Amino acid sequence: NAGVMQNPRHLVRRRGQEARLRCSPMKGHSHVYWYRQLPEEGLKFMVYLQKENIIDESGMPKERFSAEFPKEGPSILRIQQVVRGDSAAYFCASSPPTDPRGDTQYFGPGTRLTVL
Amino acid sequence: KQEVTQIPAALSVPEGENLVLNCSFTDSAIYNLQWFRQDPGKGLTSLLLIQSSQREQTSGRLNASLDKSSGRSTLYIAASQPGDSATYLCAVLEYGNKLVFGAGTILRVKS
Numbered sequence: 001n002a003g004v005m006q007n008p009r010h011l012v013r014r015r016g017q018e019a020r021l022r023c024s025p026m027k028g029h030s031h032v033y034w035y036r037q038l039p040e041e042g043l044k045f046m047v048y049l050q051k052e053n054i055i056d057e058s059g060m061p062k063e064r065f066s067a068e069f070p071k072e073g074p075s076i077l078r079i080q081q082v083v084r085g086d087s088a089a090y091f092c093a094s095s096p097p098t099d100p101r102g103d104t105q106y107f108g109p110g111t112r113l114t115v116l
Numbered sequence: 117k118q119e120v121t122q123i124p125a126a127l128s129v130p131e132g133e134n135l136v137l138n139c140s141f142t143d144s145a146i147y148n149l150q151w152f153r154q155d156p157g158k159g160l161t162s163l164l165l166i167q168s169s170q171r172e173q174t175s176g177r178l179n180a181s182l183d184k185s186s187g188r189s190t191l192y193i194a195a196s197q198p199g200d201s202a203t204y205l206c207a208v209l210e211y212g213n214k215l216v217f218g219a220g221t222i223l224r225v226k227s
Binding site: 031042043044048055058091095103104105106107108110112 | 150152157158160162212213214215216217218219220
């Protein structure tokens with residue numbers, strides 16, 4: 001059973017460009033979470049999605065950031081008009097469709113975004 | 117608002133030493149507490165998960181305890197090895213299935 005997959009692993013963008021980060025959850029998992037780790041800081045929750053639904057986006061910046069988890073295909077975290085402050089490691093995690101409170105979230109290797 | 121604090125921020129010990137990492141949280145309304153390991157440039161690996169109704173969990177040389185009423189957890193590592201060198205993260209799962217992380221303890225075990 002392959003783990004959580006994220007691509008690309010490293011992404012370089014210039015200010016004003018768009019960044020698209022992809023996450024394929026573990027097989028059979030229907031809950032996806034995105035976290036951001038800024039330099040020298042801990043991981044911070046961004047958004048929680050189930051298939052075709054955003055459950056909680058309370059950690060997402062109000063502007064420029066969006067996330068989706070379509071019926072088919074990976075979850076996408078999209079950052080429009082990137083700024084230098086968006087440079088960070090973005091981690092995706094997934095958990096099974098059973099009660100997620102009883103299981104850990106399984107993390108991917110992360111995408112390291114650098115904005116020039 | 118839940119806040120998770122980890123002490124110490126960094127720790128350097130000689131190989132073979134037993135050590136304790138500390139974690140505290142401000143809101144006891146949690147579903148579980150987890151300890152993760154993060155290696156440089158890598159993702160997170162779950163080490164131990166303690167449900168809110170449990171007091172401790174053990175896996176090999178690792179033992180984690182939870183005192184929910186006082187908002188504290190400790191991770192005990194026995195007979196440390198250089199391969200244990202990593203950042204250790206404590207996280208609580210709160211309502212809405214959000215993990216709230218501490219800033220981590222950077223551990224270096226010297227051979």
